[in-house]
Amino acid sequence: MEDKKKSEYMPNEIILLKLGETALKGQNKRSFENRLMHSIRTRLGSENFKVYAMQSTIYVEPKKESDLDEAMEKLKKLFGVVYLMKAAVCPKDENEIAKTAIAYLGDELKKAESFAVKCKRADKSFHLNSPELSSFVGGEILKSGVCRKVSLTEPDFSVELEIRDRAAFVHSAPIKGAGGLPVGTAGAAISLLSGGIDSPVSSYMMAKRGLKIIPLHFFSFPYTSEMAKEKVIRLAEIVAEYSDSKELLIVPFTKIQEAIKLKTPDAFGTILTRRFMMRIAERVALMYKAKGIVTGENLGQVASQTLEAMAAIQEVIKMPVLQPLCGMDKAEIVATAREIGSFETSILPYEDCCTVFTPKKPKTRPRLGEVRDAEAPLLDQMEELINEAIKNIERVRLK
Numbered sequence: 001m002e003d004k005k006k007s008e009y010m011p012n013e014i015i016l017l018k019l020g021e022t023a024l025k026g027q028n029k030r031s032f033e034n035r036l037m038h039s040i041r042t043r044l045g046s047e048n049f050k051v052y053a054m055q056s057t058i059y060v061e062p063k064k065e066s067d068l069d070e071a072m073e074k075l076k077k078l079f080g081v082v083y084l085m086k087a088a089v090c091p092k093d094e095n096e097i098a099k100t101a102i103a104y105l106g107d108e109l110k111k112a113e114s115f116a117v118k119c120k121r122a123d124k125s126f127h128l129n130s131p132e133l134s135s136f137v138g139g140e141i142l143k144s145g146v147c148r149k150v151s152l153t154e155p156d157f158s159v160e161l162e163i164r165d166r167a168a169f170v171h172s173a174p175i176k177g178a179g180g181l182p183v184g185t186a187g188a189a190i191s192l193l194s195g196g197i198d199s200p201v202s203s204y205m206m207a208k209r210g211l212k213i214i215p216l217h218f219f220s221f222p223y224t225s226e227m228a229k230e231k232v233i234r235l236a237e238i239v240a241e242y243s244d245s246k247e248l249l250i251v252p253f254t255k256i257q258e259a260i261k262l263k264t265p266d267a268f269g270t271i272l273t274r275r276f277m278m279r280i281a282e283r284v285a286l287m288y289k290a291k292g293i294v295t296g297e298n299l300g301q302v303a304s305q306t307l308e309a310m311a312a313i314q315e316v317i318k319m320p321v322l323q324p325l326c327g328m329d330k331a332e333i334v335a336t337a338r339e340i341g342s343f344e345t346s347i348l349p350y351e352d353c354c355t356v357f358t359p360k361k362p363k364t365r366p367r368l369g370e371v372r373d374a375e376a377p378l379l380d381q382m383e384e385l386i387n388e389a390i391k392n393i394e395r396v397r398l399k
Helices: 002-007 025-044 068-075 094-111 131-146 198-208 226-243 254-263 266-287 307-314 331-340 368-391
Strands: 013-019 049-054 057-062 083-091 113-120 156-161 168-173 175-179 188-192 212-219 245-251 292-296 393-398
Touching: 013 025, 013 068, 013 168, 025 049, 025 057, 025 068, 025 198, 025 393, 049 113, 057 068, 068 083, 083 331, 094 131, 094 156, 094 168, 113 131, 131 156, 175 254, 188 266, 198 212, 198 226, 198 292, 198 331, 212 226, 212 254, 212 266, 226 331, 226 393, 245 266, 245 368, 266 307, 307 368
Parallel strands: 113 156, 188 212, 188 292, 212 245
Antiparallel strands: 013 057, 013 083, 049 057, 083 168, 083 175, 156 168, 245 393
16 A cells, blocks of 8 residues: 555646647657657656656656756757646645645736636546636635726736646646657757857757767867867757757868968859768768758858859768758848857857958859869878778767
């Protein structure tokens, strides 16, 4: 009997996570839930919280005294979650539910001019239906005096009840989550991360579609400073808050850029630089069993982002290149950067390798033949340059 009581134990307060697209995945739903729960345990610590799924809801139950507000802040950035809320747990009895609502939400109810009670009854065996339970709990709240006006159309505050298999849950209106799909359900990709505004946003957007992001940065010391590197590390850490990335890969790129500058026509410098980046990114992707490359190109924004230039750059690899920003204008990209918290870091005045070696008059609509001709002087040392760069990659553990 004692063991049964322990197994049925529910905490006084819990976090509920509501799923979006994951709940619609049919036979694959369980694998998506498992991936999401793995991310939750990674973020919060499996020693602090018990995490399990029932009825298209993820339950995050504290094992010991834990900071639920801090946990909520971390879970707000978790892809795969549409809504989340802290909830009080109580027995499935209308009187207990009403007492819990008054005690748990009383402070907010006192501040409200009006309230409404909403109920979802997942356990259809409960003897009151949703309107009946809402009416009963609303009446008890009015009797208590914590709020004296009901408004079913435009309430200042919403008391929400859920009757589920194990218990009843009482909470206020849900908080909007990050949406999207759990990170890792779409595989992995290398994401080219510069120090600008665009690439952190592109990484974020592809993580939202379930990609595990492996950030890769090209660093040309001494042309780019240690401050520029620290800036990119910080950007990678911001992206990691959404993507669960564990490390930033930093490729030493100085010799390659010097060779391009010395041996090829200046107008083709940016395109040839990007071709080298693609070759290296693809080989690193194979090392990490990643299936694609993410870039921050925005169609027509700069010289290397015309269709002709993109075709010339991507010609050197076979992997798919994902460019989620191509259809966005700059204002939309900046708005997203502000939303995810990367904008202020991105605009710090530390140049990356792409800006330092920018040609004065870059080729905007190159023909593939002339690109290959421009690159020809580098063919004899290309493999050596690429292999040396990959061999000396620096791996920075992200906080």
